[in-house]
Amino acid sequence: MGTEVGGPALDRQVETPADNNETQQENPDSVSNGEYSDETAVWLARTMGGRLENSSIALSNAQYDQARSVLGDDYDTRLEQYVEVAGDTSSETDDTAAREFEAARENQRNLTNEVQRYRQQYAAYQTARERGNEREARITARAMERTASNISDRGDELNQNFERIENTTSVDLSSGQTEINETTANITATQAAIREETLVGTTLTVQPIDSTASFSDPGTVSGQIQTENGSVIADKAVELRIENRTRTVQTDSSGVFETQYRPRSARLGSQSISIEYVPEADSVYLSDNDTFTIDVQQVTPDVTSDIAPDVVGYGDQLNATASVIVASDGVDAVPVEFAIGDTVIARTTTGPNGTVTETIRLPATVNDGERQVVARVPYADRAIAGVQSETPVVVVETRTNLSVSASRTDGGALVRGQLQTVAGDPVTGRPVRLQIGAGGTQRVETNRNGSFQTVFENPQGNESVTVTATYDEPRTNLGNATATATLAAGSGGGNPPVGSDGNPAAAFGNAVIGSSWLPVFGGGVALAVVVAAWFVVPRVRQSRETDSPVPTETGDTSMTDPNPSATSSDETTPTFEDRAESYLDSGNYDAAAMVAYTAVHDVLAVENGIDEGATHWELLQRSQEHGVPEDRMADLETVVETFETAAFAPTSVDRSQAEAAVDRAREIKSNGDR
Known part of the structure; x- marks a missing residue:
């Protein structure tokens, strides 16, 4: 089509649809009952459909602000009206259409952001190549891999939204679909060319040497990493991620390595375990993954705990400690909950020696009287058995x-x-x-x-x-x-x-x-006081060890420092952007969310004089108390909530959540660095 590679594919006029047509008298602003519900629904659907198509046209023309603005407040208002009117119409499909209009808006907004990001990355890539900075070009090309993949996924999702809207309404969105397909196809082709000229694909193959694995008796795994031309990555320290934990291993002259699998959160019995080669941010190599099958066996740890003082009231401070031990080895990176009755008052993870220390303030939701503080590993049918320890405490009433x-x-x-x-x-x-x-x-x-x-x-x-x-x-x-x-x-x-x-x-x-x-x-039940905060920041920001945990989609709630290893050279130290893009590239969305939180914490702690040991919810509260603007607080809440899911929820965050957290963190850092 004669367009710049990676640039806009079309140049069409974008028109903001007027809220009038042959059913203008049914404008929902003036309709107070269900008398004209069917006609009003048609009018609203056409209005929103026109805005969706105009957003697609604006996006193809690289008019990003326009693409977002036509899906702004007015679209939201019309969507709210459509949802209300849908309940009064004679058609059951209007409720389905309302959900699709909402999903289409979000996917169109996300697609706009991703396309804008890709074209900015493409410009940076070209600049790096022109200057002969191959390292920067590789870093950017790897980030573009993720962005291009996201664009393809978002485009597919948006096309599905459009098709469902067409199937449930009288709106024709074929022009919008054409715009989306041409935009995504252009970027897909561009990225294929960049991949060919800058990056090298790899193949990872692994197999278990042992048939069983447990925490006390790890299983050994052997593997090899080859490049797409058949050569091997020999005599090199490489990073692997086995389920939720990263580690550095050394390949030999044949590109072969051995490592151990020491399960903690894995379910029992024969399990298919994922393992991934994770190249450095500036590596020429692309990542690859494989699986191995091994029988996971359970180990029951000893849990001990201590609570002080033994008499507390609302808002009083509790100092809680717990240790999780197998034989004489501390079990690191497993979740520990402190609870009184049905109220969980803190969640955290064990450190390298298997211990945790939490400072907790008693919430209102704990009933007064003689109670037991339970410290427990909240696992069931996992490699580490779920066990608990109890310590008595007296809760007094506060007037x-x-x-x-x-x-x-x-x-x-x-x-x-x-x-x-x-x-x-x-x-x-x-x-x-x-x-x-x-x-x-x-x-x-x-x-x-x-x-x-x-x-x-x-x-x-x-x-x-x-x-x-x-x-x-x-x-x-x-x-x-x-x-x-x-x-x-x-x-x-x-x-x-x-x-x-x-x-x-x-x-x-x-x-x-x-x-x-x-x-x-x-x-x-609202988490009413910061005393129920779940995590202490320094544990995220600790120095990364050879075998550091990272939460995974398998449901592990283990914690880690998500930062990749860095050398002493400033030139090769990964930035926040590098780390976030690397984790998003490789699908490690929990780690990306935690990198985002760490970056935000560093900015706000300095900016607002917040203590380094503040928990994530305390960071949120202190930021609000220091007058952080409302829009920035909304960004911070997104980062904090996503971090909490990554750190403690039984399932991982998904791609869109991680990307949103990274985007919000990028905005907060940008404002803080000015």
């Missing part, structure tokens, strides 16, 4: 103060207040029940300052009424509290807030109605 105020607004009543301990510490993420007069109740949740705020609509006319706030959770270590205020008759403000101790309350924060500043986990 609370509740305050509330009320004032009238146009058509409603603003009610706000605060929940604190008697010592004045805010109580975060707890439910407070509000009632005006004899009317119905409304539940709100305290924010990180212990504050809450909500609006009652049409509160019992204009007469003077009593507003009651109640905190009375049955299973908690916090005492109950009640507070009242008077909502004055007519318009105007109410009385000053009166707390459960009869004293006026302090100033209030502005909480989002019914939500907490921290994420909500399974069962709808």
Whole structure:
């Protein structure tokens, strides 16, 4: 087509679709019932379909901002309206179409970002080649491999979205599909040429020497790495990843190596174990993988623990230690949970000697009374058996103060207040029940300052009424509290807030109605205090050893420093970009997520004076307290949540999650380096 390699394939005019057509009178902005639902759904579908196609055209023209903007706020509004209208239509397929329109928007946005990244990488690649910097060219070419693969996958997913939309609506998206296919084909061809001129493919073959493997009796594995022309990678230290752990081995003159497989999280019985050759970021070689089959046998470790002090209340500090030992060997890189009753108060992983040390603050969700702190390895039917140790502790009740105020607004009543301990510490993420007069109740949740705020609509006319706030959770270590205020008759403000101790309350924060500043986990219980944070940063940032663990898609929750090895030369030390791209290239999405978090932690710890030992949730809280902008906080939350999944969840993060975390980390680093 006469276009620049890797560049835009088309040059067409992008038109922002007007929100009008033959069914303009059914514009959902003015439709208040289901009378015209079918016609409105058609109108909305055509509007969104036009924007999807225009985004594809803009992308082919390298108009990235335009490609994103046509799928911006207006598209989101129309999608929300379509979802609402779909429930009133006579067609069941509209619900399916709504999901596809949402998925198409996300895939189109992601495809736009990836194509833009690829063309930027291509420009950097060309520059490096022109300057004769072959090392930089190889690093960039390897990053482009991942990006090109992502573009192909995103393009396939988007085509499927378009086909499903066409099958469930009257919208024709064939032009958009043509644009997508031409864009992805152009990049695929470009990358094939770059691979041919810069990189060398490899073949990894492995076989087990031993038939069984356990933690106490590892299995030996032999292998060889050959290049695509049949030569071998001889007499060289190479990095391998066996499931969730990386290690460096030495090949001999024939390219042959031996290494040991020492299972921890692997399931029992005959297992197919993946092993991958992981080239360095600036290597000319591409990665390859193979599998071997071995019988995994179980070993039961001894777990011991210690907790101090033995009497605690809400927010008090617990110092917890645990050791996981097989014979005299510490079992490193296995998860350990500390729990009281049904509440997990900390999750972490053992260090090189099989021990963990955690500083925990007692959350509200632990009931008061005589309790047991359980330290356990949360495994079942794994190479390391699930075992636990118990230590007694007494949890005492902490008294609370509740305050509330009320004032009238146009058509409603603003009610706000605060929940604190008697010592004045805010109580975060707890439910407070509000009632005006004899009317119905409304539940709100305290924010990180212990504050809450909500609006009652049409509160019992204009007469003077009593507003009651109640905190009375049955299973908690916090005492109950009640507070009242008077909502004055007519318009105007109410009385000053009166707390459960009869004293006026302090100033209030502005909480989002019914939500907490921290994420909500399974069962709808908010992780209310940073004391339940799961991981201590220095463990991620420790120096990488010869056999360092990296979480894998097999469900291992082991932790590691995800940084690849670096030499003493500044020229060959991998950057954050190098490490992230390398892990994403090789499909090690957990490690990429952890590299992203480490980079973000380093920036924010320096920028906001946050302690190096801050946990990931403490980093989030401290950043918010230091006034980090809302959009940057959203990026940080993405990185932190993805890191937490990579470190502790029973399954790995997927590609899109890891890429999002790396992208957000890149944005945060970019802002921090300015």
